[in-house]
Amino acid sequence: xxxxxxxxxxxxxxxxxxxxxxxxxxxxxxxxxxxxxxxxxxxxxxxxxxxxxxxxxxxxxxxxxxxxxxxxxxxxxxxxxxxxxxxxxxxxxxxxxxxxxxxxxxxxxxxxxxxxxxxxxxxxxxxxxxxxxxxxxxxxxxxxxxxxxxxxxxxxxxxxxxxxxxxxxxxxxxxxxxxxxxxxxxxxxxxxxxxxxxxxxxxxxxxxxxxxxxxxxxxxxxxxxxxxxxxxxxxxxxxxxxxxx
Numbered sequence: 001x002x003x004x005x006x007x008x009x010x011x012x013x014x015x016x017x018x019x020x021x022x023x024x025x026x027x028x029x030x031x032x033x034x035x036x037x038x039x040x041x042x043x044x045x046x047x048x049x050x051x052x053x054x055x056x057x058x059x060x061x062x063x064x065x066x067x068x069x070x071x072x073x074x075x076x077x078x079x080x081x082x083x084x085x086x087x088x089x090x091x092x093x094x095x096x097x098x099x100x101x102x103x104x105x106x107x108x109x110x111x112x113x114x115x116x117x118x119x120x121x122x123x124x125x126x127x128x129x130x131x132x133x134x135x136x137x138x139x140x141x142x143x144x145x146x147x148x149x150x151x152x153x154x155x156x157x158x159x160x161x162x163x164x165x166x167x168x169x170x171x172x173x174x175x176x177x178x179x180x181x182x183x184x185x186x187x188x189x190x191x192x193x194x195x196x197x198x199x200x201x202x203x204x205x206x207x208x209x210x211x212x213x214x215x216x217x218x219x220x221x222x223x224x225x226x227x228x229x230x231x232x233x234x235x236x237x238x239x240x241x242x243x244x245x
Contacts (some may be wrong), residue, residue: 013108020103021134022153025141030055034133035105037126039112052133059136063091066135066144066151074159081177085170090155096128099154105130171230179209182240187214187233189226205229214239 014031018024025031034052041051067087075083089095100106106121109130120126139147176186187209194203204218205225215236217228233239 017103017105017108021138021150023138023142023146023150025137027141030137030141031134034137035108035130036110037112037115037120037130039115039120040110043112052130055133055136055140056129057136058139059132059134060091062135062139062144062147063096063132063151066148067091067155069148070151070155071159074156082174086159090158093124093128095158096131097124100127100131102154105134171227171234175207175214175230175233178234178239183209185209187230189229191222192216207233209240212240 014025014028017031018028033050034055036046036051038051038053041047064087067090068083071078071083071086075086078086106127109121109126111120111126115123115126135147135150138150179185179187187207190206190208192204192206194201196202200220202218202220203222203225204216205222205228206213206216207226207229208214215229215232215234217225217230217232219225219228
């Protein structure tokens, strides 16, 4: 049987990583396994199960649940589609790689020579998978309560930031869905004015529903001004409640 207990020098590195993660493992070899990339395991002649891929599989599912649970509690008024998009923005490869960099995960990875030479410690695919593996290890070590606390500690500061980014990027479709659902009608976008030279104009747009202005936005392009106007309408909290005329 392959010995999975980290060597003394590895133990020191794992303790340092635990401090950054804010979680102390009861079974520290689980954290060690989460850092073993398949390329390293192959070169070392380890069994396939002695890399982090199964922990990654588990961590992916745990993250979906824990982040979804946290968002459900944080935003009880948010619709299912919005919650789904927000969760996807938080657990995608790009964002998980960023989270991995925040805790210095790349420094602790065990990589094969080829991945090491190709700067694997900086690859988003490797970092995001290792982050999922760490979450899987935390789940096995401390159960769902530990994984849920970890997600709250590490993700909560991103909730508002990602929500605002999605709100702006998706504002027009979200506003249209909302008004179509409530009234069976779509809003209208009206160009109120434009100023500045032709090569550097600023467009001022209002989004209207029936006879009411729901929000306004100004930007260098009409499309962006419309998105800003829709986002302002969604943020205002004064949208028509319900009912069809």
